[in-house]
Each structure stands twice: as C-alpha cells, then as structure tokens.
C-alpha cells in the first residue's frame with residue numbers, strides 16, 4: 172500500500188515506465204537545487220537564447236491582444252500565421268506549401284509528438300542519428316516505437332553517413348529523424364550529404380523523414396542551410412519540415428513551432444492536436460507572424476554574437492590538454508570529448524567513471540552546470556550551451572580548466 176499522497180500501485184499507465192525526465196531538464200533541476208542553497212551556479216545546461224524577444228514581436232502581440240485576437244484559434248494555426256509560414260518556407264528554403272500542408276503547434280516539441288503519435292505503432296522503428304536530442308527517443312518510446320540509433324562519429328564531423336543509414340533500415344522502419352544544425356553537437360549538413368541520404372531513401376519508399384530544422388538560422392563560417400525537401404523535391408511528399416520561433420527569435424516561452432508536410436499527415440496530426448491542446452495561443456501566433464515577416468537583421472545580430480562566443484568557448488576549451496573540442500558549425504552548442512578524464516579523481520575526491528560523474532562533480536565542486544554526452548547517446552562528452560553571456564562563458568571555461576587541472 173502506498174502513502175496517501177502517492178499514486179496507488181498499478182494506477183499509472185504502462186507508458187509511464189518508458190518516460191524519463193530528459194537529462195537536460197534533470198541537470199537544470201540539480202543546478203536550481205544548488206542555487207536554492209544560496210550557491211551561485213553558472214548554467215551552460217539549457218538550450219535557451221539569452222536574448223530578449225525582439226521588441227517588434229512583443230509590440231505585435233500587444234496589438235493583437237488589444238485588437239481582440241483573444242478567441243479560440245483554429246487547431247492547425249491562424250490563417251495569418253500559416254500564410255507567414257508559407258512565405259518563410261518559399262523565401263528561405265525554396266519550398267512551396269499550400270495552407271493544407273502547414274500546421275502550428277505548441278513548440279517544435281508538439282510537432283514531433285503529434286507526428287509520432289499519429290504514425291508510430293508498437294514495434295515500428297524510427298532511425299535516430301546519434302548523438303541525438305533527448306526528446307526524440309523518449310517520444311518514440313512513449314508510443315511503443317523502437318528508436319534505432321545510427322552513429323555519427325566525431326571523426327566525420329558528427330555527420331550522418333548514407334551507407335550507415337541504409338544498413339539500419341528494416342521492413343519496420345517508418346521514419347528517419349534528421350536534425351541539422353544538430354543539438355547536441357552543432358553539426359551541420361551539406362547538399363552532397365543530403366543528396367546521398369535522398370538516394371538511400373529513394374530505395375526505401377515507405378520511410379518518411381522528420382527534418383528538424385529549428386536551428387536553421389544559426390550556421391557559421393559562410394555556410395548556407397539546406398533542407399532535404401529542397402534538395403530532393405521528389406521526396407517532399409514524405410518529408411515533414413519542422414521549424415519554430417524558439418531558437419532563432421529568442422521566443423522559447425511563446426511556444427510556437429510549425430511544420431510543412433503532406434496534407435494527409437498534417438490532417439492526422441491536427442486531429443491529435445484537436446484532442447489535446449487545440450489551437451495555439453492566439454497572441455503567440457500573432458507575435459510569430461511579426462517574427463517571421465520581420466527584419467532579418469534581428470536574427471543576424473544574435474547569430475553574429477553566437478558565432479563570436481562559439482570561437483571564444485572552443486578556443487578556451489582547446490587550452491585544456493585533457494579535452495578534445497571540434498569546432499561546431501551550427502546551433503549554439505559545443506561538444507567536447509573528455510575521454511582523458513575518465514578513471515581520474517576530482518579535487519573533491521569524486522571518482523569520474525563516466526561523463527555523468529564528470530558533470531555532477533563539476534556542478535558540485537565548481538558550480539558549472541553542463542549536460543553529459545551520454546544523455547544524448549554518446550559519451551564521454553559534455554554538451555555546453557553558449558547561449559549565455561560572455562562573462563558567464565569566460566568564468567565557466569576557467570572553472571572547467573580548474574576542475575580538470577585538479578583531476579588526479
């Protein structure tokens with residue numbers, strides 16, 4: 172028998188056994204607990220821009236509220252936002268979509284949830300390149316699907332090799348998840364890579380693609396982002412192109428993600444959303460129109476700042492002899508390798524057997540929060556987000572150097 176404030180045995184659904192707290196959120200919770208004890212914690216753990224939402228976007232939200240845009244919006248998105256999304260896909264990705272092929276959700280996360288809930292039966296396989304954003308396997312498993320991981324090694328820039336992809340496809344494969352620029356590695360992809368992947372997909376006509384392009388605007392060193400539906404127009408009818416305003420426009424709290432894809436699938440996803448959240452906050456949708464139609468200079472200023480920080484953080488980490496650190500080409504994460512630290516003992520007496528041990532000891536002893544790479548399926552690495560101030564980054568890199576120097 173359980174105590175009165177616990178759930179009775181057997182009451183929770185079986186799927187709850189498969190649902191874990193994402194490590195990114197768990198690490199943020201640990202950092203918060205330390206802060207509650209009065210400690211000053213430097214957090215490089217969360218993938219959240221430190222910029223404010225652009226003023227023009229906030230003004231548009233204010234106007235929308237005063238204009239009475241305060242009623243239930245359509246489940247699949249307001250006509251105004253869907254039109255702005257269609258313009259965005261045409262302008263930035265060379266993709267043409269009809270309104271029936273567009274849907275707006277509570278962040279990109281709900282797009283993924285809707286897509287997998289609408290399509291994944293128990294035992295269906297979803298190919299997830301590794302390292303991966305933690306939510307993909309969690310959501311796939313929630314619906315009884317089987318995440319099938321394909322390794323993207325550091326030596327090849329964490330890119331997805333077409334032959335490795337093909338080797339992982341089975342008759343049960345329903346989806347391939349692509350995420351470039353990538354969370355957690357910052358890897359990007361090239362037109363040539365996508366062409367090779369498309370060639371594989373042509374041989375497997377049942378496999379659909381969820382292309383998560385939420386970090387699209389954050390690419391560096393003169394690269395241009397490419398979408399698989401653009402590279403392989405013949406595959407567009409089985410590609411979901413996912414994007415959102417969270418990362419590019421510093422709008423994580425507004426909860427707006429969107430997707431372009433085949434009308435039948437979008438209809439099924441809208442059907443699921445109509446039974447869960449219904450339409451997305453009308454004010455957030457009005458704000459997102461202003462973001463997507465607004466001046467691109469706003470995004471460019473943030474991108475340039477991330478770029479500068481990226482080089483600063485990689486430069487600092489490369490000064491630490493025990494770490495390896497590839498230069499990421501996109502997003503706002505670096506993914507240093509810590510193999511040389513495994514098996515050592517920290518200055519505080521903690522044995523570092525894994526990258527998780529490293530992350531916990533770093534937090535406890537130097538008050539720097541990062542996420543261990545094994546949480547993204549690939550250790551021993553760390554994921555550091557540089558979407559935070561220069562001062563915090565300089566201080567945090569110094570503390571990491573002190574921590575590593577103290578290992579014996």
Ligand SMILES: Cc1ncc(COP(=O)(O)O)c(C=O)c1O
Nearest residue numbers: 218278279280304354415417428
């Ligand atoms: C790769 C990736 N996709 C999707 C999302 C979802 O973002 P949101 O739900 O805020 O749109 C995130 C957020 O961290 C992400 O890193």
